[in-house]
Amino acid sequence: MRAFLLACLAIVIVGTGGYFFVNAMQQPSGVAFTTDGARIDTNWAWRSTGTKEPITPSEECDVRKPWGWFFVDFGKPRGESAVCRISQ
Amino acid sequence: MAMVYARIRLVATAIALLVLAAVAPVAAQQPVNPTADAVKEQQLLQQFKRIQGLGTIPDIKSYTIEQPQGRQWEHYHEAVLPWIGTIAMLGMIVLLLIFFLVRGMVRIKAGRSGVNIVRFTALERSVHWMTATCFILMALTGLNITFGKVALLPLIGPSAFSKWSLAAKYAHNFLSFPFTLGVILIFCMWLAGNIPNRVDVEWLKRGGGIVSGDDPPAYRFNGGQKGVYWIVVLGGTLVAVSGYVLMFPFYGTTIAGMQLAQMVHGTVAVLFVAAMIAHVYIGTIGMQGAFEAMGEGTVDLNWAKQHHRLWLEEEQARVGPAELERQPSPTPATPTA
Numbered sequence: 001m002r003a004f005l006l007a008c009l010a011i012v013i014v015g016t017g018g019y020f021f022v023n024a025m026q027q028p029s030g031v032a033f034t035t036d037g038a039r040i041d042t043n044w045a046w047r048s049t050g051t052k053e054p055i056t057p058s059e060e061c062d063v064r065k066p067w068g069w070f071f072v073d074f075g076k077p078r079g080e081s082a083v084c085r086i087s088q
Numbered sequence: 089m090a091m092v093y094a095r096i097r098l099v100a101t102a103i104a105l106l107v108l109a110a111v112a113p114v115a116a117q118q119p120v121n122p123t124a125d126a127v128k129e130q131q132l133l134q135q136f137k138r139i140q141g142l143g144t145i146p147d148i149k150s151y152t153i154e155q156p157q158g159r160q161w162e163h164y165h166e167a168v169l170p171w172i173g174t175i176a177m178l179g180m181i182v183l184l185l186i187f188f189l190v191r192g193m194v195r196i197k198a199g200r201s202g203v204n205i206v207r208f209t210a211l212e213r214s215v216h217w218m219t220a221t222c223f224i225l226m227a228l229t230g231l232n233i234t235f236g237k238v239a240l241l242p243l244i245g246p247s248a249f250s251k252w253s254l255a256a257k258y259a260h261n262f263l264s265f266p267f268t269l270g271v272i273l274i275f276c277m278w279l280a281g282n283i284p285n286r287v288d289v290e291w292l293k294r295g296g297g298i299v300s301g302d303d304p305p306a307y308r309f310n311g312g313q314k315g316v317y318w319i320v321v322l323g324g325t326l327v328a329v330s331g332y333v334l335m336f337p338f339y340g341t342t343i344a345g346m347q348l349a350q351m352v353h354g355t356v357a358v359l360f361v362a363a364m365i366a367h368v369y370i371g372t373i374g375m376q377g378a379f380e381a382m383g384e385g386t387v388d389l390n391w392a393k394q395h396h397r398l399w400l401e402e403e404q405a406r407v408g409p410a411e412l413e414r415q416p417s418p419t420p421a422t423p424t425a
Contacts, residue, residue, distance in 0.1 A: 002210065003210050003213035003214045003216075003217055003385070004213075004214075004217045004221075006210070006214040006217075007213075007214045007215070007216075007217035007218035007221060008217075008218075008221065010214065010218050010266060010269075011218055011221060011222060011263065011266045014265050014266035014269055015262045015263055015265060015266055016262075017265065018261075018262045018264065018265030018266075019262050021265070022261065022262070022335070025336065026336070
């Protein structure tokens with residue numbers, strides 16, 4: 001009986017270790033099944049230096065003039081999640 | 089009259105075959121426009137043997153929806169594997185039942201001596217029970233994948249089956265780690281005693297004495313136990329490696345590699361379960377005094393004399409007969425049968 005209880009304890013310990021190992025190796029499904037090549041964040045695309053926030057939907061759809069691209073901000077937007085940062 | 093009918097049937101069959109031979113190639117050569125609005129899945133499969141398209145995401149695997157290898161794999165896990173499992177496991181249970189009814193329990197011929205000797209240490213028993221407990225739980229949760237839809241879903245309903253299957257999947261994944269550790273420890277602990285030798289050949293020739301009633305000599309592990317050892321080590325390695333390939337999708341494998349891993353995992357697992365059913369049988373109701381070896385760690389002296397005579401002689405030479413017989417026995421001596 002003592003050997004069996006010891007075995008159960010070992011199962012719990014090693015199994016818990018396995019849980020943390022798997023979680024460290026595998027990605028959450030929200031990340032694993034997200035493409036890293038075709039994600040477009042419209043807020044990011046239209047965020048320029050000097051542009052007032054928040055950007056309205058109509059502004060997002062405006063065609064940018066060529067000279068306007070000089071002022072595009074390629075930095076990390078405020079409050080952006082880590083997932084978005086990886087994808088860009 | 090009968091001859092006339094027979095000839096009519098023969099002529100009709102020949103005409104039917106000729107018509108089929110003429111029509112079939114025409115039907116097969118019908119061109120299929122894969123972009124047509126009304127194109128059907130089966131038409132596409134017949135013409136191109138696969139359904140695939142274009143995508144915009146980098147994962148090009150997702151562009152192929154159906155392919156011949158995928159259908160073969162589906163046939164394997166939906167039809168072939170359940171049959172292999174059913175035949176192996178139910179077959180083993182039926183064989184053991186017949187064997188038990190014919191042969192009955194293998195008893196200690198000289199009766200219990202009242203003196204026990206140590207057969208397995210606490211560490212050995214702990215490792216055994218760790219591996220065995222994981223194996224039983226993983227067998228139940230694994231068989232749920234193959235047989236659950238047929239055997240359990242109609243009994244408990246989709247909601248409960250879904251919850252159980254989710255929990256079973258997690259249990260299966262996380263128990264794999266202590267199971268793998270157990271297989272490695274078993275391999276290391278008992279390797280020295282499980283190298284096959286001439287004594288095992290003789291033991292196997294005499295069928296372990298189970299049928300004939302004589303008791304061929306054996307060291308610590310007899311031919312049958314060595315067979316179980318190698319099934320555990322090799323079978324355990326195969327299910328562990330193929331299981332980890334499935335647990336970490338596309339880490340160095342393709343879809344074909346994962347399908348192969350699943351086929352190896354499923355087939356080896358059901359055969360493993362069948363073999364362990366026999367192991368459990370002989371370790372419990374099949375042989376008097378066998379369970380004590382793993383339960384309490386000791387066996388009766390007469391049991392050891394009967395089944396592992398050479399090992400007993402080694403132990404007596406190592407610690408001395410007087411020392412061996414000092415072991416207290418929880419089971420009282422019984423008169424000679």
